[in-house]
Amino acid sequence: MSRYRLGIDIGGTFTDFSLVDAISGEVRVEKMLTSSSAPEKTVIQGVDLLSETIPNMLTEAKEVIHATTLITNVILERKGSKTGLLTTEGFTDILEIAREVRYDIFDMFIRLPEPMVPRNLRLGAEERILASGMVLNPLNEASVRKAAEIFREADVEAVAVAFLHSYQNSSNEIRAGEILKSELPNVILSLSHEVHPEPKEYERTSTTVIDAYVKGIAEGYLDQLSEGLKSRGYRNRLFVMLSNGGTATVETAKSVPVQIVESGPAAGVEAASYFGRLMNIDPMLSFDMGGTTAKLCIIENGRAARTRTYEVDRVHRFKMGSGLPAAVPVYDLLEIGAGGGSIARVNDLGLMQVGPDSSGSDPGPASYGLNGQEPTVTDADLLLGYLNPDYFLGGQMRLDRDAAERAIRNTLSEKTGLTPIEAAAGVHEIVNENMASAARVYVAEKGQAPSKLSLVAFGGAGPVHALGLARKLGCPKVIVPPFSGVMSSLGLLAAPVAFERSRTIRQILRNVDLTKIHEFYRELEQEARSLMPEGSELLVRRTVDLRYSGQDYPLEIDIEEPTVNEKLKTDWEGSFEAEYNELYGKVDDENPIELASIRVYVSQPMPHLDIAKPTATTDAEPKAVRDVYVSSETGTATVPVYERTDLCIGQLIMGPAIVEERESTTVIGDGDKLTVNNRGCLEIDLAKSSTNTKESDDQSINSYIGES
């Protein structure tokens, strides 16, 4: 019997699990330290742990869905395969020449990311396809063999092949791939027509290179993961969340891993959207802070914006063009190198600095007792009394307060003359400010005002820092959903498994043969259905991409199941024009309308999660009190500590207070007011005087307001 759905999110520091019983809707969660050398082993350990309470969990699992930040971390830390690039001869510098433009017109000193393949590993093959797809020069196979020889001598581990116009005619690219495969059997290959079959050589080449760079690592652990699950009795397909919240099979994820670069953050966005819908929070700013990074995303009208102009490894966080393009659809979110594991140090100017590098899970923060010597945000939070050394992961992991204090004393106090507590308060403040200054620009660029956004906090470190961040940003309210410490894995289950299939048409709509279109839709739908988990109830959505002939960007219009009635064309044109006018105003374009492509989305219905509501019927008393650093004015004070599962619906708590749960801790500041809502979420209204304080905001007027 298929009964369970399991979500697994592998982060840089922790691996989170959520299990939902599809019949009762009941949810269970688990959280474990990620093994940095073999993350898939952590998954198996976690599965075994869950199986202790639910013995047949995997054999009765309907689907296992996976997301990860491992791929992004490989790119950020430049830990991927040594990669070579084979291009059309005469064009080996496409990757470095890029778009020849400065991403900031007023900054002469902009920095650009290093190309992922250095010039001496960019080689050319004699071949040429024309824009029409016609072969001008057939592939000179000897030139590919010669390149293979150089790659071999340089110990290249992965090769990206990107020939001009391969999206029109992939024959030369395919043949070059075959030759490389036979010459270099152990080398990983990515072919541009498979990774991103679209024109614009730089974007396609860059995407293919990134794909090749991460593929070895992705393949390795995804294979191990599939095997491990299978050996524990899982019989169905392993699914992986795409960077835009859609679904891929593990086979697709392995063959084009660049598509899952942002799968972990996407799962977080899905979770936040789920709670947003459930509780009518709109617009919101989702705030997911884990061990390595923090992710922020604006969710408006129930959905997060998506973009196709994604870039990895941006030199300048906010500037489009300052990173390496990966042309895959992603959620448009902000990612910052700020997490529990972010390392604090004193720089050459004698100033304290936090992140962006993280201690990860190995060695991890000093307090993990795994021989980490450098102080981290988690160490600071522990010293400030925000974290309970005996209740981290519900006591499964003990935190070593002395080790944390030692690390802070030895590195930070030593160089700044601050007491360990003062230094720890500084670390907490700086990491919050780092996130706030990035968030201000992100929020402004999306045309939003922080004062209108509720901050929805999750991830292991999210609720610890949420109130501090909200105060700096001027968000009036913070919401901490249940299971906030493992929300991303819950997000994997909150989103339906959904496959998108599309077909390029590029014909004037009036000339399109509807019988054929009808047939294409049927094929696409078949294809998508075949990928879905067995026995799912399925929803089908069909769309047409229309534009005026000659434009690049189509509008996606929802349609009914198509017939072969010619009247359809007028209907589609009508819907397109209405939407075009709505978006752009009426400009009466006279060019004919073109059908760019057709799409089918097959998905499960919105899943049902029955997240246990608080069962307590009377207000909980604090389970303890402890010394907690409240603010620079108050210093350390004795503060009540509540157990989250003890709280009852409607309970009201005035800050300062601490609410602990197994996977996270919510830190409530002086004067903040917490209420437990009927979904079990903690709703915290920030103390009036503390939001938008002149002082913090004047400091924060970042970037460009000049002095008057």
Next chain:
Amino acid sequence: MQLDPVTIQILWSRLITIVDEAATGLMRTAYTPSVKEYHDFCCALFDTNAQMLSHSTVTTAGFLGIVPEVMRNFLKKHPPESLKPGDAIITNDPWIASGHLIDISIASPIFHRDKIVGYTLCIVHHLDMGGRMSTLESKDMYEEGLKIPILKLFTEGTLDQTIFEFIKANIRVPDKVLGDLRAQLVANNVCTRGLKNLLDEYKLDGLEELGAEVIHRTESSLRKKISALPNGSYKNNVLLPKIPGCEDEIRINAEITVIDDEVIIDYSGSSGEVGAAINCSYNMTRSYSSYPIKLALDPYIPNNDGGLRPIKVIAPEGTVVNSRPPAATWGRTMISHLFPEIVFAAMENIMPDTILASNGGSPANEVYLHGRHTDGRSFMAIAQHSGGFGASAQYDGYSCLCFPNNTRNIPIEVTENEARMYYTHKELLPDSGGPGFNRGGLGQKVEFCILDGNKEFAHDVESSVRLSGRTEDGTFPVFGRCGGGNGRGSGMWANGETVDHGIYRRLSPNDKIQFILSGGGGYGDALQRETARVLEDVVQGYVSIENAKKDYGVVINPNVLEVDIQATELLRKKMA
């Protein structure tokens, strides 16, 4: 309403978001790669006094000093009281708007609650305006295409078809050009909606208070930065490279004077107008003269009217830097793109850390191709390629990076889809970067070939390739700065023969055009460059072993690619 600093910050960002959204609307609904990829356009928002408050961040530097004047010129002809909701005004007059006929400006008033609260303007460099197209040879404006005087293109939401008919009848690719004109209206619509939403959301009646804050803060920020410079006058007089087909010698005399919190850039003594298509309008000169001041002193403040106020540009009428109608202007960037480096060179000694060595691709390259596809349809395509970026006190120059205009290249695959041609080569040119403690970026070698046509139609292709015209041994090489060497590499060939740039040439199938864009200038003494950096350049193929020795005094053993430390020390001593 009294605006506090926090609200100003939010609203200011929002004004920029609004014009950037307008630019996105433009790109999404445009038809030609010159808008979609090349980004030669701008979208701007003005208050009721026609003060520019925000300017799209995707744009080219040339619009900087132009945009505010266009709006003021429009309002002189059509004062606010004569405007109705749904009106749109158009022109391509070089002296009223942006300096050549190929740029079309369209402005719209923004009405909110029955009164004008501001204006929006979108300028686009179009694909075609008729005439003899993109050549330096035109002697006056009338050869250069159709001129559109200031006219109402839309009256209360109704298009004046006559204007469109006139344009349509005079140009080669009307579907695309008229499509792009509509995209400009989209930009204005999006901008209008954005501003109205903002006013509603913040319950504002108008932009006056916010506009005054934005402009005042920008202006005073720049004034403060200028005050930090020593008062004085700094000169730079140059003789520009010869313009193909033009007998006149062209001199630019520049004197930059810093007086307290103002900068005066005076071009008195520069050459008179010429009978070639390179004459600048005053506003064009103002754009590229103000730009380097902002770049060097106050780059992080968004662009608006306030940033232009502390800078005065003096250019006597009738000179090549302030031409009069009907001078020919198509290739005005042949001169205006040089102003930033002319200014930097003059100020080399007073602000050595915030200037760049010359860019190998400046004045910008432009390639035009016009002909028929095999099915008889006309095509017209623009492409652009950049040279090496100039080095600075801090950094090596990047290879093939645009300056000063900052337009994106049009991908090879896009151009080959538009025009009947294919590239055979486009790669970095080793050894082209000017040597220096920091090296200039590499330039590139580009080669393309004409594809077979259909003899039923004219199957030749008309093409012009405009280059900088700068050569290593000429009067105006790609200068290094503070002891750095000049950028290298230049030239253009048709089927292997040296030819002039910037003029039209008829190309038959299989004809081959080749050209080189120089590397950027170097910065500082090349003999001081760390040997490890020189070695890395050699390993990566940016610098040859021979040039490592000749330019940097670094001796590298070719067999093991290692520095011969002793030989290097000796050689560097000898060269010093």
